[in-house]
Amino acid sequence: MVVARLALTPVALSRLGERRTILFGMVNMFASGIVYQFITQGWEMYLMLMFLTLGSVTIPTLIAALSREAPASDQGELQGRLMGGAGRPRALSVRRSERRCLPISSVRPAPFAWPAAPFMLSCVFIAVAFVAMLRVPLALRDSVPAS
Secondary structure, eight states, X not given: OHHHHHHHHHHHHHHHOHHXXXXXXXXXXXXXXXXXXXXXXXXXXHHHHHHHHHHTXXXXXHHHHHHHHSOGGGHHHHHHHHHHHHHHHHHHHHHHHHSOOOOGGGOOOOSSOOTTHHHHHHHHHHHHHHHHHHHSOOOOOOSOXXX
């Protein structure tokens, strides 16, 4: 994924501009989550990975745009908040996995099985962020830079 970010982000920025690169990435991240819901065969993972790879341009472009908009005196706070926000889900998952396991007899079965529920929830968050990105006026360069 790092190689894809390094290779695809400059190409997307040069062809689409910042705002459209972020929106393009969000659409592809959303599509990867939707495709993941319906995977039943191993080869279908490649389709999901294609969308996920194309969506990898979103984060570096968004971070660059945000850091450009923040004053120099607030750069440290901005970067700290961005990295802190990215670390929270990881911290929650670690804490959850470190809990003591309950004996099998005391665990109730789930009312339904939906293993891809976290991915669908992420699709909801991406859709909300996409709408916000369309509605909030940002000083992102929409134009494609002249070559």
